[in-house]
Amino acid sequence: MAIFAEKVTKTYQSGEVTVKALREAGLTVPDNKIVTILGPSGSGKSTLLNVIGGIDRYDEGRIEVDGQALDLLKDRQLTEYRRNKIGFIFQQYNLIPTLTVEENVEVGRELSSDPFPMEDILGKVGMFDKKDKFPFQLSGGEQQRVAVARALIKNPDILLCDEPTGALDEETGKNILKLLKYVNDTYGTTILIITHNQGIGEMAHQVIRMSSGEIVETYENETLVDPEQVTWS
Numbered sequence: 001m002a003i004f005a006e007k008v009t010k011t012y013q014s015g016e017v018t019v020k021a022l023r024e025a026g027l028t029v030p031d032n033k034i035v036t037i038l039g040p041s042g043s044g045k046s047t048l049l050n051v052i053g054g055i056d057r058y059d060e061g062r063i064e065v066d067g068q069a070l071d072l073l074k075d076r077q078l079t080e081y082r083r084n085k086i087g088f089i090f091q092q093y094n095l096i097p098t099l100t101v102e103e104n105v106e107v108g109r110e111l112s113s114d115p116f117p118m119e120d121i122l123g124k125v126g127m128f129d130k131k132d133k134f135p136f137q138l139s140g141g142e143q144q145r146v147a148v149a150r151a152l153i154k155n156p157d158i159l160l161c162d163e164p165t166g167a168l169d170e171e172t173g174k175n176i177l178k179l180l181k182y183v184n185d186t187y188g189t190t191i192l193i194i195t196h197n198q199g200i201g202e203m204a205h206q207v208i209r210m211s212s213g214e215i216v217e218t219y220e221n222e223t224l225v226d227p228e229q230v231t232w233s
């Protein structure tokens, strides 16, 4: 699903302090692409993901997803959009500790009107055999696989990943990247990946660099590096 953003601004007010998290940020992401978003801490990467994903509203400008302007959606419609079209993956997995693997993934399924079958998704992420385990019984990489399954079972058009490998070592991180690439190849899911790891840009169709709330550089890769081969830093 294509994403178009133009002159998007977002300002946070905390007490006396005003923070311009997004300053006229713009991007064009064609359908079915993997995009890596790079930039220093505080440059607005998570804010951009949050407004694209409908977790938060932007102040000015426009974001269109599949031609639909998000600022024109009423709150209830924005909730529907987020539930049916968007999957989120975070650095810290955010699994519910008292639920099993299958029950955690079920949370994602219940939020969707058009989910994939549970067994298919658990199989795809290689967690079927551990479906009755609790998060504390899993490694970090396995927990992130469950988080990917929870996001994926909704059959989302867009996967938004905020530092998905930030807590993982190279081998485990690359396995998660391979899984994301597989999802993009198999389902045509548009995938945005925020990372501090520049090398992850090598596997993306498009790389975006942010600085101080602006998108300061955008380029397309002519050849894509296999996730296994990306430079790890």
Ligand SMILES: Nc1ncnc2c1ncn2[C@@H]1O[C@H](COP(=O)(O)OP(=O)(O)OP(=O)(O)O)[C@@H](O)[C@H]1O
Pocket (backbone or CB within 6 Å): 012, 013, 014, 019, 020, 021, 039, 040, 041, 042, 043, 044, 045, 046, 047, 048
């Ligand atoms: N809810 C909020 N309230 C107030 N300020 C916020 C809020 N969310 C983000 N900010 C501020 O907006 C700016 C951009 O933050 P954002 O999290 O988008 O950056 P980031 O590039 O994702 O950073 P990091 O790489 O550290 O996650 C920062 O100055 C941050 O402190």
